Amino acid sequence: MTAATLTIDLDAIAANWRALDAKTACETAAVVKANGYGCGADRVARRLAREGARRFFVAVAEEGAALRQALGPGPEINVFSGHMPGDTDMIGDLGLVPMINSLDQMLRHLEALPGHPFGIQLDTGMNRLGMEPAEWSALREVATQQNLTLVMSHLACADEPDHAMNAQQLKVFRQMTDGLRAPRSLSATGGILLGPDYHFDVTRPGVGLYGGRPFDDAMPVAHVQVPVIQVRDVEAGETVGYGNTWTAQAPARIATIAAGYADGIIRAMGPDAYVWVGETPCKVVGRISMDLIGVDVTGVSPEPQAVELLGHHNGVDTLADAAGTIGYEILTSLGARYRRRYHSA
Amino acid sequence: MTAATLTIDLDAIAANWRALDAKTACETAAVVKANGYGCGADRVARRLAREGARRFFVAVAEEGAALRQALGPGPEINVFSGHMPGDTDMIGDLGLVPMINSLDQMLRHLEALPGHPFGIQLDTGMNRLGMEPAEWSALREVATQQNLTLVMSHLACADEPDHAMNAQQLKVFRQMTDGLRAPRSLSATGGILLGPDYHFDVTRPGVGLYGGRPFDDAMPVAHVQVPVIQVRDVEAGETVGYGNTWTAQAPARIATIAAGYADGIIRAMGPDAYVWVGETPCKVVGRISMDLIGVDVTGVSPEPQAVELLGHHNGVDTLADAAGTIGYEILTSLGARYRRRYHSA
Numbered sequence: 001m002t003a004a005t006l007t008i009d010l011d012a013i014a015a016n017w018r019a020l021d022a023k024t025a026c027e028t029a030a031v032v033k034a035n036g037y038g039c040g041a042d043r044v045a046r047r048l049a050r051e052g053a054r055r056f057f058v059a060v061a062e063e064g065a066a067l068r069q070a071l072g073p074g075p076e077i078n079v080f081s082g083h084m085p086g087d088t089d090m091i092g093d094l095g096l097v098p099m100i101n102s103l104d105q106m107l108r109h110l111e112a113l114p115g116h117p118f119g120i121q122l123d124t125g126m127n128r129l130g131m132e133p134a135e136w137s138a139l140r141e142v143a144t145q146q147n148l149t150l151v152m153s154h155l156a157c158a159d160e161p162d163h164a165m166n167a168q169q170l171k172v173f174r175q176m177t178d179g180l181r182a183p184r185s186l187s188a189t190g191g192i193l194l195g196p197d198y199h200f201d202v203t204r205p206g207v208g209l210y211g212g213r214p215f216d217d218a219m220p221v222a223h224v225q226v227p228v229i230q231v232r233d234v235e236a237g238e239t240v241g242y243g244n245t246w247t248a249q250a251p252a253r254i255a256t257i258a259a260g261y262a263d264g265i266i267r268a269m270g271p272d273a274y275v276w277v278g279e280t281p282c283k284v285v286g287r288i289s290m291d292l293i294g295v296d297v298t299g300v301s302p303e304p305q306a307v308e309l310l311g312h313h314n315g316v317d318t319l320a321d322a323a324g325t326i327g328y329e330i331l332t333s334l335g336a337r338y339r340r341r342y343h344s345a
Numbered sequence: 346m347t348a349a350t351l352t353i354d355l356d357a358i359a360a361n362w363r364a365l366d367a368k369t370a371c372e373t374a375a376v377v378k379a380n381g382y383g384c385g386a387d388r389v390a391r392r393l394a395r396e397g398a399r400r401f402f403v404a405v406a407e408e409g410a411a412l413r414q415a416l417g418p419g420p421e422i423n424v425f426s427g428h429m430p431g432d433t434d435m436i437g438d439l440g441l442v443p444m445i446n447s448l449d450q451m452l453r454h455l456e457a458l459p460g461h462p463f464g465i466q467l468d469t470g471m472n473r474l475g476m477e478p479a480e481w482s483a484l485r486e487v488a489t490q491q492n493l494t495l496v497m498s499h500l501a502c503a504d505e506p507d508h509a510m511n512a513q514q515l516k517v518f519r520q521m522t523d524g525l526r527a528p529r530s531l532s533a534t535g536g537i538l539l540g541p542d543y544h545f546d547v548t549r550p551g552v553g554l555y556g557g558r559p560f561d562d563a564m565p566v567a568h569v570q571v572p573v574i575q576v577r578d579v580e581a582g583e584t585v586g587y588g589n590t591w592t593a594q595a596p597a598r599i600a601t602i603a604a605g606y607a608d609g610i611i612r613a614m615g616p617d618a619y620v621w622v623g624e625t626p627c628k629v630v631g632r633i634s635m636d637l638i639g640v641d642v643t644g645v646s647p648e649p650q651a652v653e654l655l656g657h658h659n660g661v662d663t664l665a666d667a668a669g670t671i672g673y674e675i676l677t678s679l680g681a682r683y684r685r686r687y688h689s690a
Contacts, residue, residue: 001406001407001429001430001431001432002404002405002406002407002426002429002431002432003405003407003408033607033635033636034605034607034635034636034682035607035681035682037607037635038607059347059603059607059635059636059637060347060348060603060636060682061346061347062346062347062348062682062684063348063682080636081347081574081603081636082574082575084346084347084572084574084603085346086346086347087346087347101574101575102575105575123577125583125584126584126585126586126587127577127579127583127584127585127586127599127631127639128585128586128601128631128634128637128639129574129575129601129637130575132577156584156586156587156588156589157587157588157589160588163589165584165589227429229426229427229429229446229474230427230446230447230450230474230475232468232472232477234472238470238472239470239471239472239501239510240471240472240473241471241472241473241501242471242501242502243501243502243505244501244502244508244510254472256473256474258404258405258426258429260379261673261674261677261678262378262379262380262382262383262404262677264678266611266674267670267671267674268613268669268670286472286473289473290378290379290382290404290673290674290677291378291379291404291405291425291426292404292473292474294472294473324613325612325613326612328606328635329606329611329612329635332606332607332635332680333606333609333678335677336380336681337379337380337405337407337408339407
């Protein structure tokens with residue numbers, strides 16, 4: 001039993017969803033793309049459906065097809081990438097709702113699946129997905145006469161509340177959507193925290209559900225325990241790991257633990273990361289290997305059998321900071337080698 | 346059909362194995378830990394068994410159990426982490442061979458599975474896994490009277506041929522193993538390239554099989570094609586992506602492609618990475634999102650339907666350099682969302 005254990009706390013995800021739902025007066029959906037931010041889209045979505053979520057978002061139709069398997073008929077499954085070539089059967093047969101991003105997609109959808117519901121994604125300045133204002137002007141009349149179930153856009157800087165881009169995108173979104181009868185959605189987690197002006201009819205929290213910034217009150221969701229394979233004494237001057245990047249300055253006791261960058265422990269985080277033994281932080285030493293990490297456990301007694309890599313002491317954002325990235329990437333990188341456990345009271 | 350396609354070239358893996366095998370006069374095993382460096386341990390190992398590989402290495406017993414399913418009885422499956430608590434049934438029932446790292450593991454193995462084969466992993470200075478010289482001196486007599494099938498160590502700096510650590514570890518390995526009857530193994534890909542002194546009886550190539558440095562003659566193995574979701578014109582001064590980190594200096598045409606860091610396109614690589622449309626390199630613009638990347642396709646005609654992210658133009662090391670990491674991490678991060686294809690003539 002050497003593989004590390006990843007425990008996903010479904011109760012925490014449910015609590016985070018309820019807490020974000022309580023911040024608005026509108027409907028709260030849930031984003032479960034990228035396999036539920038690495039946490040397991042099927043388990044997460046089924047749990048949130050029980051909490052009352054009725055609308056889910058995925059990145060591509062293939063994810064939507066798998067999610068329909070897990071959820072059964074009923075909940076609405078929205079696809080951010082819209083209606084792409086080859087998607088028609090999945091969208092039609094499984095009742096997915098594409099968020100149409102362009103004239104091309106609109107024509108494809110109306111021709112292949114007339115009467116089938118769809119949303120519209122608008123670009124309000126991020127220049128990533130969605131129709132530009134001119135394109136939307138030309139299509140708005142047609143779209144609103146069809147089975148339009150949502151009009152949405154996405155904020156580029158919502159994790160920076162004071163960024164001028166937020167108000168700018170809000171203004172453009174209003175200009176593009178005021179007067180429509182279809183429900184509107186602008187905000188993911190960051191937008192929810194910007195306040196009621198940003199909420200409209202549907203919010204779409206993602207990272208906040210999974211315990212990441214900018215929702216600082218989120219309960220931690222992902223917990224990783226890693227077995228210790230071996231503990232050894234090193235003398236001052238001895239090196240540890242690839243490239244001899246760490247040299248003991250004094251006699252030390254080094255544990256080698258059974259996880260590495262193949263488990264999503266991003267290699268860049270080496271020099272600044274800690275793991276925990278009970279209440280004791282233990283510094284990562286040397287380079288993170290594919291399957292192994294060295295940890296300084298000098299003075300830790302009794303000798304640890306396992307360490308906490310992710311959990312109450314080390315949140316996803318703590319690890320992200322050590323790796324120079326964001327909590328989202330920690331979550332989606334967690335990988336397939338873990339023994340996965342789901343916690344639900 | 347919006348999910349990106351990851352094609353693993355099994356013929357290339359086989360060719361890389363043969364090329365590395367041809368560099369030595371000894372047995373060539375294959376390292377398929379971390380799901381075959383992300384390429385699929387079952388498919389890779391079955392192909393290499395057909396090429397003549399008779400010995401495979403994995404990181405943990407759980408990987409060994411899955412590999413035994415794929416390979417059937419016959420090939421030897423060696424487990425780097427040795428014999429850990431809870432591993433006995435897997436090791437015994439599935440005929441895995443643990444590389445024993447410590448006195449504790451040795452006692453566990455001999456008590457639980459007397460007569461069952463095992464290897465010994467020695468620490469020659471990397472201070473990661475394996476017995477120290479003093480521990481080995483005390484156990485050597487006992488070990489050699491049992492079913493000892495391999496004695497191995499691992500080089501910390503083999504990708505730097507001129508590093509003094511290589512000769513130092515070689516010297517220590519000889520001191521610890523000269524006179525033994527059991528076969529010896531010191532080298533992975535890097536060590537094979539250091540020359541015959543480092544080869545001993547068994548080599549254990551890993552990254553070289555999968556097309557990564559330091560085996561510069563390796564054939565590329567992983568090919569990623571990503572669909573374009575949408576193409577748009579932006580004016581000078583417009584921004585693309587999260588945080589407005591990229592601003593168009595002139596009118597440009599931007600494609601949004603359907604992959605992101607959830608697919609292992611490491612977020613850090615954003616500003617320095619290119620994708621390819623035919624023979625044309627196209628710069629990544631703005632931050633890499635979870636499921637989406639912006640690409641500058643100004644002047645590319647006809648408008649691309651898909652781009653090459655990994656393949657003949659972009660090797661794993663090219664992407665790794667852009668992300669400030671190593672090709673190994675690109676491979677093991679590739680993730681589960683791809684449509685996976687295996688190429689074999």
